[in-house]
Amino acid sequence: KAGVTQTPRYLIKTRGQQVTLSCSPISGHRSVSWYQQTPGQGLQFLFEYFSETQRNKGNFPGRFSGRQFSNSRSEMNVSTLELGDSALYLCASSLTPTPSYNEQFFGPGTRLTVL
């Protein structure tokens, strides 16, 4: 079974631009979560989607948004990029959000560099 896939793997953008990242979950998985990972802050939760609905949201500004499609694929968008948005963006999928023992698996990530 194929794992979580993310595209693109690497991105270089300039301040003020916007970016869209894509995630395809493991086949059969319907829950998708997004994380930002930086050396200073570790893994920070962005949001979680299930059945095309946002279930949970982390403490990020409104410049960060996401959506999920009917096939469970998900995208996240960052508008008006700032230097501090440079990070590894990780997508993770699980079968469903509950029960709590459902395991979550990560994709390879998208490395975003903002110049």
Added chain:
Amino acid sequence: QKEVEQNSGPLSVPEGAIASLNCTYSDRGSQSFFWYRQYSGKSPELIMSIYSNGDKEDGRFTAQLNKASQYVSLLIRDSQPSDSATYLCAVRESGTYKYIFGTGTRLKVLA
């Protein structure tokens, strides 16, 4: 803000020794706990999950959970240089089921 705490390390152990990684969490209602391994430049990889008090063994890995003390640990027996990585502890938050991650412990296994 519910928290998961880990010692950042590095934890250095000689090859063949037991590496012990620890994690404490603040959400008393949490029921599910996970250990991820992350090699430098790669994404986290799930290595263990544990839900009940006590020990759970999988190969060279043993996860230990003590809900009363809000403590979860990972033991790696016969540590190998290939085990050198950052180990992330994750806890599912009660109510929201969000994953809360610790900042990770960097393990170095010395050949």
